[in-house]
Amino acid sequence: MFTLLSLGELAEVCHMGPELYLRYSHGPEADAGHASTDHESGLLMPGLSANPLAAPKWWTLPVEDWLARRVCQYLRETHEGARPWVLHGRVVDFGPDNEPLLVEVNPVAWLDGRLVAEAHARYTERMNVGKSTH
Template sequence: MPAIGSLDELADLIARRPGLYVRWSMGPEIDLRAPGSRDELTGIPLPGLSANPLDVEPWWGERPLRVWAARRLYDYAHLPRVKDPRVRPWLLHGKVNGRGPDNEPLVTDVRPIGWIDPAVIEESTEEISRQHGGWGPLDRSRRDANPA
């Protein structure tokens, strides 16, 4: 499978091809053997692969696609550290078949597009660090175990 090698290349793909998703896993060879995710809390099988949409929302306006793409990757860049170092992001096209427990799309009819190179994750982190305001990844392992 080819690799997307830069944040600009990813932004260009997002602009040209609607219906793209990013999935963080060990890859399509493993995921497509039994295409469906599992709810980690309950173990319930889900009707599709858990993935994050890359389509730009209308409220984003004319802002840079590069920042949009960076944010979509940055939010989950912690997953290799907290799940398994073999977990990597890959790009796919598919059809939404429902929503998972975190309201994420569950995608079927999956067509792999390419791996997202680790350099793109580094670029995403740099891009997010240049933005105004504080922003962190959606890392549950870092949350307080006893929220107020």
């Protein structure tokens, strides 16, 4: 699996083919053969939880802003030893946070720490991080 070094590279890969997703975990090998677990209920879900990288139709800012936001959404998991990686697969259901659950997963790329740092900087500079929706 190759490694993406910048948001620009991630944007290029997202435009190349099937819908891609982002997952934070110990990686494809660690995830092989088992699905995600809903941590609150303890129930096994029917696939791996992941977040879509495709920007929605209403998004009019640069795609790199959207990708930065997605990369930063689960950064706390890196403190638990998880690493961000890009994958594609078939959606079979949705998890408790309405995230797609994937089967037939194909790993695409790791996200390098430089990409994560770039995403964090861009996200905090260009978004109203932490602003309430009310």
